[in-house]
Every structure is written in C-alpha cells, then in structure tokens.
Amino acid sequence: MDEAMIFNIQSFSLHDGPGIRTTIFFKGCPLKCLWCHNPESHKAAPxxxxxxxxxxxxxxxxxxxxxxxxxxxxxxxxxxxxxxxxxxxxxxxxxxxxxxxSGKKISAGELMEIVEKDRMFYESSGGGVTLSGGEPLIYGEFAREFMERCHKAGIHTAVETSGYTDEENLRRTLALADLVLFDIKAMDENLHRKLTGVSNEKILKNARILCHNMKKKMVIRIPVVPGCNDGKDNIEKTARFIKEKLDLSVPVHLLPYHNFGTAKEERLEWERQNIFSKPEEEQMAQIKTWMENYGIAAQIGGSM
Incomplete structure (x- = not known):
C-alpha cells in the first residue's frame, strides 16, 4: 500500500505514549462507538x-x-x-x-518528512511517533512500512488500536510496534456490540496474543463513559480478564469521556443520536480502586 488516508497529524502529543510524540490519525474504523470523539475517522475517505x-x-x-x-x-x-x-x-x-x-492520502515517505522535523523533541523526551485513528490496522501494510522507516531512523513507535483485526494482520503489523495502546471498551459481548457495533471476541483474543505470544509491551486503555461501561460489573470483569488472561504487569489507563466529538458531529452534519456526560472525579477514583483491588496498576488519564 503506497498511501494511507490521514485526517490529522498532531505534534507535541503528551497522552499517546511516552515523551513528546507526533500522533498520526488514520481515517477509517471498523468500530462505531456511540461516544466516538473522532467521528470524522469513521469513513476511510475524504x-x-x-x-x-x-x-x-x-x-x-x-x-x-x-x-x-x-x-x-x-x-x-x-x-x-x-x-x-x-x-x-x-x-x-x-x-x-x-x-x-477531512482526509488526505499521504505516502510513508511524506509522513517521515513530517515526523523527522520533531526528532529533537523525541530524543530529548524519550518520545516518538504514535499511530492512531480511526484504526491504523486497516492500513496494515502501510503501517508496517512506516514503522520500518521509523526504526531505521531510531524513532520509537506506538500504535493505538481497537484490536479488531485478524490474527495475521495483527502479528505482521504490530511486530514492529515498540508499544501497543490497546482499547477495551466492554467485556460482555452483547454490551460490546451495542456500544461499538462489533463483537469483542476477536479483540480479547488479540489482546492475549499480543501479551503472551508476541510479548509486546502494552497498555490497556479503557474509555470510561457513564451509563455505558462504567458499572462495577464491567470494570471487575475487565480487571479479572487482565489478571487471569493477560498479566498484572500490564498497566491500565482509565480515560474519562469528553464531549469533543459533539462539535465534530455538527461539522459532519450528523443528527445527534446520543448524549453522554463526563464522569465525576469521585466516580473515576472509584473505578481506579476497583481495578487496584485486583492488583492492577491503574491510573486516570493517558500520560506516561
């Protein structure tokens, strides 16, 4: 794949992996999360x-x-x-x-020219480049080629993913990722379908592959959306999955829902279907405690 559809390139990112980073947002996603804060990422087209x-x-x-x-x-x-x-x-x-x-086709070479401009910040902060979206794994071949270029240039790579892909693409693409930021939205399959439009069976399987077979450094990210996935039952099921099926060395980042996507939906001229509220600080603290009760290193927010 010579080019990928990109809808944003954000320099000086501080919440998408360690250090100062350039986050590249790929356009297109197999999930349709009800609360999506990047609705312009849904379609893999301008x-x-x-x-x-x-x-x-x-x-x-x-x-x-x-x-x-x-x-x-x-x-x-x-x-x-x-x-x-x-x-x-x-x-x-x-x-x-x-x-x-929103959305422009860019080659791996063009991306490298952009990220190289901030090399001094990566080197001084222990940062690098993060592939996000959307879902970068739908551009598996392109993502792999780009990460190969990053490695040759000595640039740290991270990939933020929903994990919704086939095993072959997962193994081939993420083999070159130095860090995987892996989203888990909900543990109950029916709930996951309701919230995202897809089953979580493939996602949970891929989380195990990354942790045990590929032995990838990974962080589990949980978007906390009140009324959707913030209940004690879902949080404890997620904690047990991490403890029993992954490893207690895998940290968890609890990401409070924000409504930045609302304005973007208006720009796309979507009819607003869902209205969510931000979680209270006390609620986030309680969720963090529920995680910690299972021996999991959990934090609120995505900074590293």
Missing amino acids: ELLFYKERCTGCGICVQACPRGAVVIKDGKSVNDRTKCAACGVCVKVCPSGAREI
Whole structure:
C-alpha cells in the first residue's frame, strides 16, 4: 500500500505514549462507538466538514460546486451530502473558512518528512511517533512500512488500536510496534456490540496474543463513559480478564469521556443520536480502586 488516508497529524502529543510524540490519525474504523470523539475517522475517505457558524451565505460555493450539492436557505449554505463528492472545490473558494476537507492520502515517505522535523523533541523526551485513528490496522501494510522507516531512523513507535483485526494482520503489523495502546471498551459481548457495533471476541483474543505470544509491551486503555461501561460489573470483569488472561504487569489507563466529538458531529452534519456526560472525579477514583483491588496498576488519564 503506497498511501494511507490521514485526517490529522498532531505534534507535541503528551497522552499517546511516552515523551513528546507526533500522533498520526488514520481515517477509517471498523468500530462505531456511540461516544466516538473522532467521528470524522469513521469513513476511510475524504469528507466535508462544514462550520455553519462561519458561513455568511455569500453563495460562492453554490456557483462553484460541480455536482449541485449546495444551495442557499435562510441565509446559509445547505449541503446535500448525497451529492457531495468531497472534491474540495467549495473549500478553495469559501472566503470565510466555513468549509474543510477531512482526509488526505499521504505516502510513508511524506509522513517521515513530517515526523523527522520533531526528532529533537523525541530524543530529548524519550518520545516518538504514535499511530492512531480511526484504526491504523486497516492500513496494515502501510503501517508496517512506516514503522520500518521509523526504526531505521531510531524513532520509537506506538500504535493505538481497537484490536479488531485478524490474527495475521495483527502479528505482521504490530511486530514492529515498540508499544501497543490497546482499547477495551466492554467485556460482555452483547454490551460490546451495542456500544461499538462489533463483537469483542476477536479483540480479547488479540489482546492475549499480543501479551503472551508476541510479548509486546502494552497498555490497556479503557474509555470510561457513564451509563455505558462504567458499572462495577464491567470494570471487575475487565480487571479479572487482565489478571487471569493477560498479566498484572500490564498497566491500565482509565480515560474519562469528553464531549469533543459533539462539535465534530455538527461539522459532519450528523443528527445527534446520543448524549453522554463526563464522569465525576469521585466516580473515576472509584473505578481506579476497583481495578487496584485486583492488583492492577491503574491510573486516570493517558500520560506516561
């Protein structure tokens, strides 16, 4: 695979592995988590982001669109997503910056040129590069090639993954990862399907493979979403799985839900289906205690 669809490259990241890092966000994901904070990552294709509050209703985009996907209504431009091809013509002509295309194909060589610019920060902080998403493993061949380049350049690599992939792709791609940040959303399979749209059977199997067969340095990450996966039963089942099926040396990062994805859903012009609240500090502390009761090294937040 010569190129991958990337929707963001974030320099100076402090919560996606050790030290100062460059986090690369791959576009496309097999999961559809109800609370997703990167909804623009769902599709592995470019998409239009529309900042309605910036729109002046000038109509230039209407004239420019080659597919007739934009009209003016009540003084604002209205987009027909069924016609939009995310070609970016409207983005180029919009004078108010109300339009943006999320997603661009980038080669491994181009990515290396970008990450090399921050090498001094990686070296001074023990940092490196993190592949995130979306789901980077859907670009397995590309991710492997890119990590090979990083290793040759002496750059530490981390991969944040849902773990939802076949075993062959998991082994081949993550063989070159120095660190795996592995998400576990829920232990009950039916609950997991309800929350993410997929079974967790493959995910839990892959967690065991990474820990025991591949002996990867890994961190379990749990997004804590009130009313979804924050109950004592789910937390204790997760703790038992880590203790009995993985290893007590595997740390856990408890990541409190935040609503950053809400604004992104508005830019994608999605109809809001789910509203979640942030967990209270006391609730997070209780979950941490439940984990620690099983001998697990748990922390709140993702800094390392």
